[in-house]
Amino acid sequence: MSKGVHKMIRTLRIAILIQCLLLFIPAVASDIPNQDQEKELLELELPKPMFVGTPKNIRTPNLERITGKSRGPFYVPKGTVLLSMEKAVTSSDYEPVIGDLEFVTDGEKSGEDGYYVELGPSVQWVQIDLGESYSLHAILIWHYHSQARVYRDVTIQVSDDPDFIEGVQTIYNNDHDNSAGLGIGRDKEYIETNDGRLINPRGVVARYVRLYSRGNTSNEMNHYVEVEVYGTPAK
């Protein structure tokens, strides 16, 4: 046998050996304990939605929505009176879509048509001028309680400056993503009911009360049935 043939056989043997090793390595590697390879993808079988027929159509207002929970008593300093009754109201929306701004402080709290003022979409505010500075102890708000809905980015600020540039204090803010641009608030969103939403201003002294909102869960509009501001003369 020639030297060249031997060399060729040897090369072939080496090649076969390498090939065998290459085939063997993954098998060995699979036996090596490995954190990732000990795990496998957990295939979760999640429940499918149930097919059901047409849901209930609700068109009539629910004027007497029962919350199931009482708000409980709320204590204020002696001599606290309703300050906002028939006080001047201004707004970011000069021409409300429905109703008049006077509705906000006219004492009428019915949820029916004709008792609420509707402001345009996006962020809107109403502002109540109490006439002079008072120590504020309670603010009660009814946006729209004929239907279960939630108003977005409800923010209440008070100030002695009618333009709300100086001395502005925020006493309620549930704008958790700062979509109204007044800063992130930690207060909770709530469902409108005929009980109204009671806010505790903790005696803050101010003449002007400004209430913001940015649409609601039923439409893009902003509504106010009534706002009541309670307080005592500022010391």
Place this chain on the structure above:
Amino acid sequence: MKKSAFSGLFIFVLFLALLFRLTHLDRRPMHHDEANQAVKFGNLLETGQYRYDKFDHHGPSLYYLSLPVARLLSHTTLASLNEKTLRLVPAIFGAGLLILLLLAKGEMRGEAVLFSGLFAAISPAMVYYSRFYIQETLLVFFIVGLLIFCWRYIQRPSYGWALAAGFFAGMMYATKETSIILFGAVGMAVLFSLLFQNKDKDKKIGPAKKLIGHGCVGLIVSVLISWMFYSSFFKNSSGLWDSFRSFGLYFVKAGQPEWHAHPWYYYIKMLFFSKYGSGPVWSEALILGLAVLGCVAVFKKKDKDESQFSFSKFVIAYTLITLFVYSFIPYKTPWNLLPFYIGVILLAGGGAAFILRTAKKPVLRWGMIFVLCLGIVHLSIQSYRASFVFHADPKNPYVYAHTSEDYLNLIQRIEDVSAVHPEGKDVLIKVITNPYDTWPLPWYLRGFSRVGYWQDMRDAGDLENVPFIITSSDKLDKLPPRIVQNYQSEFYGLRPEVLLNIHIHRDLWDKFLKQR
């Protein structure tokens, strides 16, 4: 009317119908029922499988007729589907109805066909439900076909007309198994027409043997078509039988309608006059009034050359029977008015043609044209409002238990926040709601791979580290306190008076706020 004038006006009417039906098909949020149908169709599209459900959702024709549209628009999965594609199917049939009306030209005057087409094109109810992914518009299309071919058969009995009538009857049944009510109405209308036909016409009916042969052909065709669809194209042998078994279930549903119980005058009142809160006035009284005139015209006709029992009388019989039965059934949803309303529209076409024909004096004629034009403009404005302004607003009478527009904000929130989660569209979402509050989430979350649906919080397993939890607002009190603390909760409107809560894990929420 000259042929060219008819053609020109008909093309204009068809253009109007297409304009109202094809524009902004995705503007309105998906209704609960549309989403149910869409997910069922998505399954057929993805797997090629469909099995008739005798408990709900009616016949399979909607799904099978959606297949060519979806495939033509290159959709292969549920996730790839969109509202435009789905709603295109009823929109095509809603506009196709006008083409079908051309077949009635031999049975009605050209002017009457034109006016019927115009009213079908611009009626707010017809437009609104032609943009709704449910079976009703398809059913109306097939009803019109059945009426025309049944009438043609009565006039000139032949195997051809019997076969055509059988085809449309089969398609009606494949669309809604409850169409047996409509078969009863058409059958009675046929009976009336045969009983009251004049002697000359009697000659054309032919021997009973021939009639039985024709009847058998029609019946075989309709059963074959129904069997084809209900058996999922011969894959489900019990499908057709199940559709018969559904009669009992639908009978119970019709008698015990729960929250869908409405008074007998529900449909007529809705069409005649509706006003909700501060919303606009809605009325299709023009069409109703012209339909009454159309009836008067039929019975006042003195033209001896025409059949005493004309096509219009046949339509009157069908419409009155259907209206009576549908008004009598306590279970009512607004889209169920379409099967009798198409009869009203056909008669209104005749009524409009009649007043123009009888007003001989130019002043009177032009006066009538002016009033009709005003009415047509008013109907068009209402259609625009119904489908493009108040499309999901309860102030619209055709909006029924509809998904609020605010719901789209919930979907946008999930899309936005999931985009900052490392798992993206594979993020885990647990939905814990009652079944009526679940929909249309499965449609809107079709692009997410890990969404589970439960009715009870106890069954949903560990909730502490789930990125998204969606609950009905009535389950808010049942949330464990740790969830309340560790999650950012938001309210979203599902339907009037129905709210949903989304709870986003605090870590994910903070990450989202940082990356905004």
